[in-house]
Amino acid sequence: MAAALGWAVAVLVLALAEGADALDNGLARTPPMGWLHWERFLCTTDCASAPHACVSEQLFMQMADLLAAEGWRDAGYEYVCIDDCWMAPSRDGGDRLQPDTQRFPHGIRRLADYVHSKGLKLGIYGDVGNKTCAGYPGSYGHYDLDAQTFADWGVDLLKFDGCYHGTLDLLAEGYKNMSLALNKTGRSIVYSCEWPFYMLPVQKPNYTEVKQYCNHWRNFADVFDAWISIKSILDWTASHQDIIVDVAGPGGWNDPDMLVIGNFGLSWDQQVTQMALWAIMAAPLFMSNDLRQISPQAKRLLQNKEVIAINQDPLGKQGYRITKDNNFELWERPLTGRAYAVAVVNRQEIGGPQLFTFATSFLGNGLACNPACSIQQILPTSEDYGLHNWVSFLKVKVNPTGTVLLKAAVIEELPEEKLAPNSKKPSLDTL
Ligand code: GLA
Numbered sequence: 001m002a003a004a005l006g007w008a009v010a011v012l013v014l015a016l017a018e019g020a021d022a023l024d025n026g027l028a029r030t031p032p033m034g035w036l037h038w039e040r041f042l043c044t045t046d047c048a049s050a051p052h053a054c055v056s057e058q059l060f061m062q063m064a065d066l067l068a069a070e071g072w073r074d075a076g077y078e079y080v081c082i083d084d085c086w087m088a089p090s091r092d093g094g095d096r097l098q099p100d101t102q103r104f105p106h107g108i109r110r111l112a113d114y115v116h117s118k119g120l121k122l123g124i125y126g127d128v129g130n131k132t133c134a135g136y137p138g139s140y141g142h143y144d145l146d147a148q149t150f151a152d153w154g155v156d157l158l159k160f161d162g163c164y165h166g167t168l169d170l171l172a173e174g175y176k177n178m179s180l181a182l183n184k185t186g187r188s189i190v191y192s193c194e195w196p197f198y199m200l201p202v203q204k205p206n207y208t209e210v211k212q213y214c215n216h217w218r219n220f221a222d223v224f225d226a227w228i229s230i231k232s233i234l235d236w237t238a239s240h241q242d243i244i245v246d247v248a249g250p251g252g253w254n255d256p257d258m259l260v261i262g263n264f265g266l267s268w269d270q271q272v273t274q275m276a277l278w279a280i281m282a283a284p285l286f287m288s289n290d291l292r293q294i295s296p297q298a299k300r301l302l303q304n305k306e307v308i309a310i311n312q313d314p315l316g317k318q319g320y321r322i323t324k325d326n327n328f329e330l331w332e333r334p335l336t337g338r339a340y341a342v343a344v345v346n347r348q349e350i351g352g353p354q355l356f357t358f359a360t361s362f363l364g365n366g367l368a369c370n371p372a373c374s375i376q377q378i379l380p381t382s383e384d385y386g387l388h389n390w391v392s393f394l395k396v397k398v399n400p401t402g403t404v405l406l407k408a409a410v411i412e413e414l415p416e417e418k419l420a421p422n423s424k425k426p427s428l429d430t431l
Pocket of ligand 1: 038083084132133134161194222
């Protein structure tokens with residue numbers, strides 16, 4: 001009896017410990033996907049001079065229409081998210097946050113209803129401190145009220161910024177209290193944090209704790225529409241992979257910030273790199289672009305089913321950089337079924353396409369192609385590389401600042417005759 005009770009307690013303790021691993025709100029089992037206004041539309045509040053770019057209900061309704069009509073929602077982009085600058089400069093008589101009445105004349109509840117009617121979800125923005133980064137009212141001292149207000153409006157995601165947070169203790173307490181406040185509302189609200197980003201200059205974040213409270217979290221500076229921004233995010237991620245990669249998993253993700261594909265600053269190859277590496281990093285995929293004006297090529301890249309499937313892989317393991325060899329980087333991400341996504345990035349910014357040759361034994365600690373595997377190229381174009389084994393070499397040709405994204409699917413048992421005669425050293429010169 002005592003032994004049975006002991007077991008029961010042990011099981012309960014284990015269950016509780018497991019539950020405490022990730023924020024236990026049942027959300028973000030795979031990285032959330034959607035659209036977020038910030039990088040492209042910033043704090044544009046003058047609708048008279050910028051009627052199509054100002055942060056207004058019209059902008060979000062138009063994006064919702066397009067997300068539903070143009071294949072985005074069906075590809076997985078589900079959350080239409082408002083960033084900073086939606087608020088009126090002060091709270092209402094009941095101390096509640098309120099939207100700017102000129103730009104959101106029908107209020108957020110109506111906007112949420114509209115977004116929901118399109119089969120989409122609505123995200124909103126707040127700040128843990130006294131003010132948002134753009135100077136609108138912060139949630140400090142109002143966490144419960146603001147969480148309830150968002151829930152009453154039918155909001156489905158909260159991006160919670162960390163400007164004007166005061167001390168590091170207040171920062172931590174604020175992020176935790178808002179998480180608890182959201183939970184108390186009983187509404188399912190994805191909780192997007194910037195807690196580690198605001199901590200990092202001063203103190204190493206406790207990622208186990210961050211993951212208990214947040215569904216995803218920013219670690220690094222804001223993305224902007226330039227290659228230097230994308231490469232600085234990749235460099236930061238690779239140099240901190242030992243601390244951040246293992247934390248990620250269903251319910252909690254590292255957030256390297258928005259996809260800027262479809263804007264002005266990235267070349268085609270750089271857009272491919274962002275898409276491929278955001279898939280490898282198991283990143284939340286929030287586009288910040290203008291869906292009313294986007295090239296068919298950028299749209300195809302953002303809606304590429306194979307890349308999205310890698311990003312959304314149910315195993316939920318974040319990828320990492322295996323090696324950096326001169327100007328080449330080799331990244332991989334373990335996928336379900338012992339498959340691997342592999343990205344070869346050419347970091348050279350001079351010259352033309354370069355060849356990179358590597359052994360399949362590099363992949364998955366030697367297991368990805370053991371005894372054999374079939375390899376598909378997913379980006380920049382879809383190609384079949386055929387069958388390979390554990391002593392094969394792959395040779396890929398990558399444009400400057402571009403990436404070749406591959407998927408290797410292990411083949412457990414392969415009849416000898418099925419291996420291509422040259423499979424020990426396949427020539428991929430045809431690339
Ligand atoms: C911070 C965040 C950005 C954006 C702006 C809004 O800089 O990191 O993502 O939300 O604030 O003011």
